Amino acid sequence: MNTVIGLIAGSLRKESFSKKIAWALIDMAPEGFEFKIISIEDLPVYNQDFDDYNNVPESYVKFREEIRSIEGVIFITPEHNRSVPAALKNAIDIGSRPSGKSVWNGKPGAVFSNSPGNLSAFGANHHLRQSLVFLNIPTMQQPEVYLPHINKMLDENGNLNDKDTKDFLQKAVDAYIEWFKKNK
Ligand code: FNR
Numbered sequence: 104m105n106t107v108i109g110l111i112a113g114s115l116r117k118e119s120f121s122k123k124i125a126w127a128l129i130d131m132a133p134e135g136f137e138f139k140i141i142s143i144e145d146l147p148v149y150n151q152d153f154d155d156y157n158n159v160p161e162s163y164v165k166f167r168e169e170i171r172s173i174e175g176v177i178f179i180t181p182e183h184n185r186s187v188p189a190a191l192k193n194a195i196d197i198g199s200r201p202s203g204k205s206v207w208n209g210k211p212g213a214v215f216s217n218s219p220g221n222l223s224a225f226g227a228n229h230h231l232r233q234s235l236v237f238l239n240i241p242t243m244q245q246p247e248v249y250l251p252h253i254n255k256m257l258d259e260n261g262n263l264n265d266k267d268t269k270d271f272l273q274k275a276v277d278a279y280i281e282w283f284k285k286n287k
Contacts, residue, residue: 106136106174106175106283107139107173107174108137108138108173108174108283109139109141109169110176110179111141111143111176111177111178112125112140112179113178113179113180114181114191119181120254121179122140123257123263124179124250124253125140127272128177128272131276132276133276133277141170141176143191143193143194146160146162146194147162149193149197154201166194167206170210174283175211175287176211177213178215180214180215180227180231181227182228185226186230195207205238205239208239209239211242211286212235212241212242212243213242213243213248215272215275216249217253218250219252219254222251223249224249225249228249243282246274
């Protein structure tokens with residue numbers, strides 16, 4: 104059986120660059136591993152009242168189940184106003200609750216950030232890491248993955264066509280798998 108690693112893109116946008124990176128990563132999984140995209144699209148904004156057993160939205164149940172079923176997670180995040188996009192933070196919060204029942208605990212992680220500009224969503228990358236520390240997601244430190252000018256790295260069909268970026272991502276994936284094996 105393959106070890107399943109979740110890929111979570113931090114954007115709801117149909118033509119999201121982050122989603123396109125996630126699709127490109129699927130083919131980079133080494134033997135024995137499967138990379139599976141986990142959607143954060145249908146998650147209502149977290150409200151602590153939903154922790155009540157009778158109130159919990161069906162989409163929360165499904166999302167938490169999906170996170171439970173993966174063994175590690177790679178976040179592919181853009182940046183909104185120098186921080187983590189609200190949709191991604193929302194998904195993280197949903198997975199962290201009810202208190203004491205977080206589905207994130209101990210799953211080795213990585214953060215790959217990207218932007219059309221040249222700062223590569225550095226702010227989002229590091230704000231996200233702050234939450235991952237609290238959630239006990241041991242997160243790969245090296246290589247750091249910052250992808251600038253991501254809009255220029257994709258062709259008209261949305262495929263990642265820049266060889267250097269692909270090679271770098273493959274190296275980052277390989278390093279993540281090593282990290283995963285040591286920290287699972
Ligand atoms: C942005 N964008 C952006 N980019 C960046 O590098 N730093 C930032 O702080 C922001 N802030 C920001 C706020 C909001 C509300 C939006 C909608 C956008 C631009 C962002 O990088 C661009 O829209 C990306 O294409 C978003 O990622 P996806 O959806 O392509 O994955």
